[in-house]
Amino acid sequence: MRLADATLAALPAEIARPGYDRAAMRTGVVHLGIGAFHRAHQAAVFEAALAGGDPRWAITGVSLRAAGVRDQLAPQDGLYTLIEREGATARARVIGAVRQVLVAPEAPQAVVAALAAADTRIVTLTITEKGYAAAGDSLSAPVSAAAYLAAGLAARRAAGLAPLTVISCDNLPDNGARLAAEVRAVAERHDPALARWIEAEIAFPQTMVDRIVPATDAADIAGFEARAGVTDLGLVKTEPFLQWVVEDRFSGPRPDLAALGVQLTETVGPWEDAKLRLLNGAHSAIAYLGGLAGIATVDQVVALPEARRFVERLWDEAGATLTPPPGLDLHAYRAALMARFANAALAHGTRQIAMDGSQKLPQRLLASIGWRIARDLPIPALALAVAAWMRWQGGRDDQGAAFVVDDPRAADTAAALRDAGSAEARVRALAALPGIVPPALASDPRFIGPVAAALERLERGGARAALAETATE
Ligand code: NAI
Ligand code: CS2
Numbered sequence: 001m002r003l004a005d006a007t008l009a010a011l012p013a014e015i016a017r018p019g020y021d022r023a024a025m026r027t028g029v030v031h032l033g034i035g036a037f038h039r040a041h042q043a044a045v046f047e048a049a050l051a052g053g054d055p056r057w058a059i060t061g062v063s064l065r066a067a068g069v070r071d072q073l074a075p076q077d078g079l080y081t082l083i084e085r086e087g088a089t090a091r092a093r094v095i096g097a098v099r100q101v102l103v104a105p106e107a108p109q110a111v112v113a114a115l116a117a118a119d120t121r122i123v124t125l126t127i128t129e130k131g132y133a134a135a136g137d138s139l140s141a142p143v144s145a146a147a148y149l150a151a152g153l154a155a156r157r158a159a160g161l162a163p164l165t166v167i168s169c170d171n172l173p174d175n176g177a178r179l180a181a182e183v184r185a186v187a188e189r190h191d192p193a194l195a196r197w198i199e200a201e202i203a204f205p206q207t208m209v210d211r212i213v214p215a216t217d218a219a220d221i222a223g224f225e226a227r228a229g230v231t232d233l234g235l236v237k238t239e240p241f242l243q244w245v246v247e248d249r250f251s252g253p254r255p256d257l258a259a260l261g262v263q264l265t266e267t268v269g270p271w272e273d274a275k276l277r278l279l280n281g282a283h284s285a286i287a288y289l290g291g292l293a294g295i296a297t298v299d300q301v302v303a304l305p306e307a308r309r310f311v312e313r314l315w316d317e318a319g320a321t322l323t324p325p326p327g328l329d330l331h332a333y334r335a336a337l338m339a340r341f342a343n344a345a346l347a348h349g350t351r352q353i354a355m356d357g358s359q360k361l362p363q364r365l366l367a368s369i370g371w372r373i374a375r376d377l378p379i380p381a382l383a384l385a386v387a388a389w390m391r392w393q394g395g396r397d398d399q400g401a402a403f404v405v406d407d408p409r410a411a412d413t414a415a416a417l418r419d420a421g422s423a424e425a426r427v428r429a430l431a432a433l434p435g436i437v438p439p440a441l442a443s444d445p446r447f448i449g450p451v452a453a454a455l456e457r458l459e460r461g462g463a464r465a466a467l468a469e470t471a472t473e
Contacts, residue, residue: 003232005077018096025058033127034061040213040238047097049255061101070101072234080234085345115152123166129359146182163201163251169209180204205247206268213238214348245271270325277318281364287353288388292463299344309471314381321371358409373446387454398462424452
């Protein structure tokens with residue numbers, strides 16, 4: 001039996017479900033990139049708004065690529081279960097906020113119409129870091145998120161509809177401004193007056209988003225089926241922690257976000273730097289070093305004393321680059337992060353985090369390195385993390401087992417490694433690739449030296465030995 005409106009009543013009482021009238025909700029949100037994170041993070045906040053009596057915040061999800069999530073949710077009336085796991089507890093809630101999912105390649109005009117609907121007041125996005133590459137398409141034949149947004153905004157403007165707010169929820173520095181620039185560039189190619197209207201009327205607030213949401217696997221779905229007696233192919237698993245920091249700049253109505261636990265602020269940057277450089281920087285280091293050592297999950301890596309010492313060392317290096325936002329105690333933040341990493345109930349795959357490293361390294365590791373090198377400060381832990389990403393590009397772990405490097409630049413990094421005959425040559429070749437390591441770093445011996453020494457250490461003795469040596473030197 002599938003999870004659906006008709007089967008909600010059959011669920012065990014301990015599984016929470018929508019207490020509001022789903023038929024009365026209005027679709028105020030369009031989300032581009034409906035994947036696991038949106039359904040565990042922003043949708044959970046919009047669900048709380050609906051549950052609190054504000055019917056305006058149902059969601060039309062859009063996949064700009066494959067039909068996966070649509071095919072999971074359509075037979076379930078848009079319903080899915082969100083399971084918050086910590087240790088032995090697994091709190092399950094059925095989320096009712098998603099009303100429909102559109103697959104853009106199948107129905108591009110339906111996506112434009114959703115963006116141009118009068119009820120739509122907010123657009124959110126989780127399209128991965130690689131979704132922000134320069135959009136070469138046009139709003140008349142949209143493929144990219146930026147082009148769909150330009151097309152939807154053009155339709156709103158032509159219909160004389162009110163502006164709306166566009167909120168990037170991807171792990172990128174200055175995500176709002178980056179997205180705004182891409183959307184305006186597409187609009188400018190079509191009609192400069194549209195670009196000017198977007199600049200004047202549409203808010204693209206900056207955000208910091210945080211909730212660990214591992215990809216769902218078959219065991220998750222089977223486990224829920226045994227617990228609840230229904231099949232939920234749209235199930236999403238996460239942790240109890242959720243943080244959303246949003247720049248307080250909107251073009252139109254929004255839910256009472258502050259009442260829902262969202263932090264509204266004028267300055268998101270310090271929150272973003274702390275999260276990207278501490279949580280995500282450590283995540284990427286754990287992913288590559290743990291993956292090279294053949295370790296499958298984050299909690300298994302940080303169960304190793306040498307790995308915990310290494311992560312603390314990396315946080316010492318990265319933490320020095322931060323100006324903590326008011327109220328953020330970095331010592332407590334680091335302790336909370338380590339506890340979240342150690343949550344074995346998440347089984348967060350190192351392989352998943354290792355994906356798209358060429359799009360993640362700049363903000364997670366290289367920004368901290370650039371800050372420290374400019375002050376002639378040492379970077380042993382950060383250098384080992386970058387060296388581990390470099391070794392990962394070879395597609396073999398320390399045992400020689402091959403794996404696919406899941407990255408839009410994998411062909412470039414593989415080619416760069418091919419003719420490089422030494423660790424230093426490999427570092428220089430990868431650092432010279434455009435769009436990953438900033439040129440100023442790529443030519444700086446204070447970067448090349450430590451990273452090459454770290455790569456030699458990895459190639460000589462493997463990731464576990466390198467972790468242990470670096471953590472204590
Ligand atoms: P997912 O794989 O479940 O969903 C990714 C979504 O992005 C899919 O809808 C996919 O079609 C779309 N997408 C991929 N490449 C695209 C492109 N080039 N253009 C447009 N759409 C594209 O991944 P998940 O877990 O939802 O994460 C998505 C993003 O959310 C991450 O890349 C990150 O920026 C952010 N995030 C994820 C967290 C997590 O723990 N999973 C936590 C914090 C942020
Ligand atoms: C992870 C992030 O997959 C990855 O790159 O580092 O998705 C991480 O789970 C989130 O940023 C946590 O908020």
